[in-house]
Amino acid sequence: MKFKKPFSLLVGCAAIFVALIVVDELEPESVEPVKKQAVLAPVSVLKVTPSQHESTLTVLGLTAARWPIQLKASTSAQLKWLNESIEPGNLVNKGDVLARLDTSAVDANLAQALSALKQAELELKQAKHEQTVALKMLNPSKSSSFARREPQVLAAKANLQQAKQAYVSAKKLLEESVITAPFDAVIMKRHISPREWVEAGQVTFELAASDSIDVELPISEMHWQQVQAALVEPSINVVSRSGNTWPAKVRYVSPEVDSVTRQRQVVLSVEDPYQNKPRLFPNQQVQAIVSLGLQENVVSVPLSAMTRDGYVWTLDINDRLRKESVTLIGQGSQELDIRFNDQSDKARRVVQYPLSSMLIGKQVAPRFNEVHVEAMLAGKSNAAQIKESNQ
Incomplete structure (x- = not known):
């Protein structure tokens, strides 16, 4: 019995020791808390480098x-008679006959006016003859002006003048019965048909000058300074939606600013458009497309890069975000040519799509957009091709 008791104690201590070892091994290791990194907002940016640029x-x-x-x-x-070969879009020269009206009534009016004219001339000669006879028979110092036939002669002269004007008017109506082109023109519309009865004042044709056409350009206040400087020696090309190009020149600049839009109007002229x-x-x-000349320290950014202000x-x-002031140099169909007002010779990373919620000094995660860079380069290449074709 004495031997078993110490042995039992020994076994118990060993069991306790083993249990402590097992518990220590099974105890989980302490995990240090992981610091959460701040999630930065992604921002699409473009890297731009200032250079000389034909804006x-x-x-x-x-x-x-x-x-x-x-x-x-x-x-x-x-x-x-109607020149049926003349259709809208056709070119006509000054003096070309477009149509003729029946002149029966006009001929009758002209003959009547001529008869009245000759009668007035006869009456004036008669009045002068009577005046000559009266002056021989009367004493000029004692006779009245009526007796001297002075008012009768004046009335005859007035009637003759009226008859002359009536004859000129009737002759003018006869000439205008032949409808002719007043200058070199293009036919815009034709409103009459063969054998039609035409009323006085009815529109027969609509024409426009064929030597040039106007191009009206509304210029905003933001672009006016650039345009005004370029108009000294302008190089301007007009491009239609189909891609066709015509050289243009400045016809005039409107002296007034639109009261609603606050825009100025520049009117261009394209020669021989038809x-x-x-x-x-x-x-x-x-x-x-107005050429603004060679500019220093200019960068090209997408249209979306500039804010409304x-x-x-x-x-x-x-x-980190920063907001910089710039000067607008030029504008294309897809990009803006700008110059930074501060350190304009430094390269920058420009935010492509600025948001109204952006804050100065906020850190962001830049994402470079190479696709838009290629699109801008392609656009500039097309513009260069257009310019070369014009030259």
């Missing part, structure tokens, strides 16, 4: 006919 400004405009005119019938008559194909017709939307967001070396 252009692209402005949308609308073509307008030069000297639009309506040819109206002077008298009511039946259409005697002579060659493709033609440039009125009421078409076109682009006017005219600023551009960039990133510093620590990927």
Whole structure:
């Protein structure tokens, strides 16, 4: 019994020791708390490097006919002859006959006016003859002006003048019965048909000058300074939606600013728009590409990069946002040519799509958008090809 008791104690201690070892092995290791990293907002950026740049400004405009005119019938008559080969779009020269009206009534009026004219001339000669006889028979110092036949002669002269004007008017109506082109023109519309009865004042044809066409460009205040500087020696091309190009020059600059839009209007002139194909017709939307000359420290950014208030967001070396003021140099169909007002010779990372919630100094995660860079380069290449083709 004495031997078993110490042995039992020994076994119990060993069991306790083993249990402690097992518990120690099974105890989980202490895990240090993991610090959560702040999630940075991704921002699409473009890297831009300042360089010399041939800047252009692209402005949308609308073509307008030069000297639009309506040819109206002077008298009511039946259409005697119509040049049926003249259709809208055809070119006519000054003096070309477009139509002829029946002149029966006009001939009768002209004959009547001629008869009245000859009668007035006869009456004037008669009045002068009577005056000569009266002056021989009367004492000039004691006779009245009526007796001397002075008012009768004046009345005869007035009647003759009236008869002359009536004859000139009747002759003018006869001449206008032949409808002719007043200048070199393009036929815009024809409103009459063969053998039609035409009323006085009815529109027969609508024409416009064929030597040039106007292009009306509304220029905003933001672009006016650039355009005004470029108009000293302008190099302007007008491009239609189909891609056809015509050289243009400045016809005039409107002296007034629109009271609603606060825009100025520059009117361009394109020479001989109807002579060659493709033609440039009125009421078409076109682009006017204005060359602004060679500029220093210019970068090209997408249209979306500039905010409504005219600023551009960039990133510093620590990927923090900053808002910078810029000067607009030129504008294309897909990009803006700008110059940074501060350290304009430094390369920058420009935020492509700025948000109204952006804060100055906030750190972001930049994401470079190479696709848009390629698109801008392609657009500039197309513009260069257009310029070379014009040259």
